[in-house]
Amino acid sequence: MRDPLPPLPGVQAFEAAARLGSFAAAAAELHLSPAAVSQRVRSVETHLGVPLFERLARSVALTELGRAYLPAVRESLDDLAAATGGLFAPARREQLTVRTQVSYATTWLAPHLHLFRAEHPEIDLRLVSAVWAEALVPGEVDLDIHQGRGAWPGVHAELLHHDDAVVVHGPRHVERFGPVNDVADLADRPRIRVLGFDDVWQRLLPPAPGGPTITVDTTVTALELVAAGDASAVVPERFVRAAVREGRVALALARSFPMRQAHYLLRSHDDPTPSPRARTFLAWLARLDEHVPVLPGDGATT
Structure with a gap:
C-alpha cells in the first residue's frame, strides 16, 4: 500500500517557492496570497514532520531535507503535467x-x-x-x-x-x-x-x-x-x-x-x-x- 502523500497544492507551493526563492514570488505565479502559499507549504511540512524552509526576513532558504526532497518533487510534477497535457489537453496542432x-x-x-x-x-x-x-x-x-x-x-x-x-x-x-x-x-x-x-x-x-x-x-x-x-x-x-x-x-x-x-x-x-x-x-x-x-x-x- 502506498504511503499517504502530502497535499498536492502544498507540494506545488513548495516547488514554486523553492524555485523562485520566496513565498511572495510563488504567490504571484500561483495567483495566491503569500499567506496562502505559506499555509500550503506548512501543511506539507506538518505532513512530513520536518521543516523544508528556513524563513528569513525577505526570502526563504531550503533546509537540507528540503534540498534533498526538491528534485523528486520537480520530476513528479513534470511527469504529471506531461501526462495530463498529452491525454487531456485540447489538440493545438494539425498534421x-x-x-x-x-x-x-x-x-x-x-x-x-x-x-x-x-x-x-x-x-x-x-x-x-x-x-x-x-x-x-x-x-x-x-x-x-x-x-x-x-x-x-x-x-x-x-x-x-x-x-x-x-x-x-x-x-x-x-x-x-x-x-x-x-x-x-x-x-x-x-x-x-x-x-x-x-x-x-x-x-x-x-x-x-x-x-x-x-x-x-x-x-x-x-x-x-x-x-x-x-x-x-x-x-x-x-x-x-x-x-x-x-x-x-x-x-x-x-x-x-x-x-x-x-x-x-x-x-x-x-x-x-x-x-x-x-x-x-x-x-x-x-x-x-x-x-x-x-x-x-x-x-x-x-
Missing part, C-alpha cells in the same frame, strides 16, 4: 500529409519549407515521397502532387504548376569541353537523361547517337551526377533553382524549353474539396511560385 515525387520534395519544397513553418507553426508537415506512386489511396494523404500530362484514372487532376526545362552542366564542363553557345555544342558531350520525364533531349538534339548517356529515374540523382562531374542534363527549371544559385551546377544555356508535363494536384472524385490546412498549404505554394524568380531571367549566364 498535413503531402505526397509527391522525391525530386519535388527535395529540390523545390525542402529549400523553402522554413518559410511555411514560420508562417504556420501550428501545422506539422508530413512528406510522403514516392517515385512512381500514381494511385491515390482514399484517406491516406491530404494533398497528392504529381508531375505528368494531367490524365490519371479515377482522380480529378487540377493544374498546379506549369513547368519548363533548362539545360545544366557540371562545374568542370566548360573547362573540359569548351563553352556552350548553342544546344548543338552538347551533341557529342556526356549527358544525363531522366527516365519518365518529358524527353526534351530528343527535341533539342537529332536522334542520331551522340555523347555517352546515363539514364536515371529522378532529377535528384541527375543533379548529383551533374554536380559531381562534367555531364549535362535537361531538368525542370523549378527543380534546379537552388542548385544553380548555390553554384553546384550551372546553366548551359540562358533560356528554357517548354515541357509537355506539368505538376498537378490529384484528388479523389469522392473527396473533391481540400481541408482547410490543405488550402493553407496550397495558398503558400502559389505565393512561393510568385516570389521565387525563374532562372533564365535572373541574371544567369552560360
Whole structure:
C-alpha cells in the first residue's frame, strides 16, 4: 500500500517557492496570497514532520531535507503535467500529409519549407515521397502532387504548376569541353537523361547517337551526377533553382524549353474539396511560385 502523500497544492507551493526563492514570488505565479502559499507549504511540512524552509526576513532558504526532497518533487510534477497535457489537453496542432515525387520534395519544397513553418507553426508537415506512386489511396494523404500530362484514372487532376526545362552542366564542363553557345555544342558531350520525364533531349538534339548517356529515374540523382562531374542534363527549371544559385551546377544555356508535363494536384472524385490546412498549404505554394524568380531571367549566364 502506498504511503499517504502530502497535499498536492502544498507540494506545488513548495516547488514554486523553492524555485523562485520566496513565498511572495510563488504567490504571484500561483495567483495566491503569500499567506496562502505559506499555509500550503506548512501543511506539507506538518505532513512530513520536518521543516523544508528556513524563513528569513525577505526570502526563504531550503533546509537540507528540503534540498534533498526538491528534485523528486520537480520530476513528479513534470511527469504529471506531461501526462495530463498529452491525454487531456485540447489538440493545438494539425498534421498535413503531402505526397509527391522525391525530386519535388527535395529540390523545390525542402529549400523553402522554413518559410511555411514560420508562417504556420501550428501545422506539422508530413512528406510522403514516392517515385512512381500514381494511385491515390482514399484517406491516406491530404494533398497528392504529381508531375505528368494531367490524365490519371479515377482522380480529378487540377493544374498546379506549369513547368519548363533548362539545360545544366557540371562545374568542370566548360573547362573540359569548351563553352556552350548553342544546344548543338552538347551533341557529342556526356549527358544525363531522366527516365519518365518529358524527353526534351530528343527535341533539342537529332536522334542520331551522340555523347555517352546515363539514364536515371529522378532529377535528384541527375543533379548529383551533374554536380559531381562534367555531364549535362535537361531538368525542370523549378527543380534546379537552388542548385544553380548555390553554384553546384550551372546553366548551359540562358533560356528554357517548354515541357509537355506539368505538376498537378490529384484528388479523389469522392473527396473533391481540400481541408482547410490543405488550402493553407496550397495558398503558400502559389505565393512561393510568385516570389521565387525563374532562372533564365535572373541574371544567369552560360
